[in-house]
Amino acid sequence: MGSAESVTFGAIKALAGGRVYPDVAPDGAARPYVVYQGVGGVDETTFDGADTLQNSRMQVAVWATTRGEASTIIQQVRAALTAEPVRGVPIGAPVSVFEDDTKLYGSRQDFSIWYQE
Template identity: 80%
Template sequence: MASAESVTYGALKALAGGRVYPDVAPASPVKPYIVYQSVGGTDETTFDGADTLQNSRMQVSVWSISRSEAASIIKQVRAALTAEPVQGVPIGAPVSVYEDDTKLYGSQQDFSIWYQE
């Protein structure tokens, strides 16, 4: 039985040196790293009940010590999540962020991911 998280992790686990985490990174992680989190999606429940085909809006954030590295890795994320077998659909373009507290550069993008439950 698949989940949006397992599908996402399976596609991203080789990126950022394997530093790919659900929801939040551990304390003091090695950089760069990727964090992914389900932030909604499309509910396919009908009068007949829930469908086994489910959807998740997966937000992926890349964190790095440089803007260029964050931008490069989010491109790799996009390639991994839009390719077979995931075939995710980007929801908007990547958003660049800077975290003043940690002095890290980030790049975030959302993807619509369908999976069989």
């Protein structure tokens, strides 16, 4: 029982030195860090009502001071979220970004995660 957020956090909480946050990192967070958020999913509601098996599309983003570090950590995220017990399915490959304002390198990827509500 739980939520997609709790399942995701449970799988990746040790990455990036434990700097893993929902939605947005706090001001002044040390780098690298990971943020995650739900960005949709598959609705399993039928005429019989909602199912306890739910789906969420979780987006995970890594922010680091180098491209290499961002790429390495997103690979660790993928390994953690596709392994037991989560068995998430990647939706596309990681997307690389650069944030000019902060001079941070980012890598983000979406995952389809099924969980028991």
